[in-house]
Amino acid sequence: MNALLDRLFPAGHTVAFDGHNLAGHAVSATGRVHVIGTRDRAALTTDMALKLSQAVLDAVRTDQAGGDPRPIVFIASTQGQALSRHEELLGLNGYFAHMARCVDLARRSGHRLVTLIHGEAVSGGFLAFGLLADRICALPDAQVKVMDLRAMARVTKIAPERLEALAQSSPVFAPGASNYARMGAIHALWSDADDWPQALQQAIAEAGGEDRRAALGRERGGRTLAQPVAERVAGVPLDA
Template sequence: MTTDALFNSLFGPGRHTIIIDGAFMHGTAVVAGREAVVIGTRDHAEIDCELALKVAGTLLAAVAEDGNGSRPPRTIVILVDTRGQALSRHDELIGLNGCFAHTAGCADLARRCGHRLVTLVHGDAVSGGFLAFGLMADRICALPHAQVRVMDLRAMARVTKIPYDRLVVLAEESPVFAPGAENYWRMGAVHELWSADDDWCARLEAAVNCAEAGDTRAALGLERDGRRLASPLAQLVAAAS
């Protein structure tokens, strides 16, 4: 799907003004009858320091523009297509981890200032490139053919020293070890899986309306039988504190 087709499917023709700056996208669109801020990545972007700071700067600009009380804080729609962080010595040396932490902090600031954050995964959502801003949203939806994963099983085998064949078996038994949007839905990390036949404008409006319900991901993981211990353990800790 082309970028223009994606925008038209999500927001409707003529209802968006979005600038394409390489792998970075930013602008505004009409969602649920109101202007929303749009931030995103495309073309399987590798998130380097420059791109992370562009995302952070756009988040901060939205907070500043809506912070004078002239209008309610706008919804921020985050469009994600990233293969993860840039694997370069240059970015590591100048502090890619700090840039990611800053971006995540800006997303948290936007939420605390009243902005609803809704992520739409329209391509890849991999590793730190997803964790830094897309996974920070109040509501996360995966479009058809979206791929969500931390790392593939062969890379996981190298890091954990668990044999690859054993990880394949574990991935069949538990979504925690398995890549894919459906497995992340089972764990509660993805709230919604959209289909090609859905009315994406209507689904986005519904997602925005649900975005302020609080963080229910642990409870969703228990309900969907993908993450059985997170919610009970959190309740035990809360009761003991």
């Protein structure tokens, strides 16, 4: 993780690790930013969700007292929520909802939000904070999925073989960062050859403003109906 942070922020960073959580500050090409997230493909627990939420609230509170809201860079490395009866009985879904509300508060407070997917981003552990950012970028070899095909087969009662066949032609059924990029859920796929500080600078500059993920999914051929249906529901003419 330190090697990743060094490459992202060659001008310096002060990011502390607390188990699988990380939080701190760094100097990017756009200036000082908050860095918050998880590492080592963590399985998110109630305790980790509270720490992530607190880090976001601390960033909002600090900048309210000290000037303009600075960008928040989320590092998402998670295998999803902790699969534990103990965590479920504690109400893990409520902790995730609280975390999502904290991220929304940061956005409404003027923070630009960028997520960098490192390693793996799965299910609720990713949905509740990383997927809520304004810009989402996947680092090389990142694995992204909400539900694998075996679990999807159990839930939908569709044969795994049928889902595997559908996954060949539709990114909606297929895991992987490239498929999520086709659907518009990921804005950019980074390569090892890219200048990561420059790519992060661009992501921060493009964060905020209109959410164009449905439009991206249509342009990239991964979700062709999401934008037209949303426009019809909102009463916007399709040719506007």
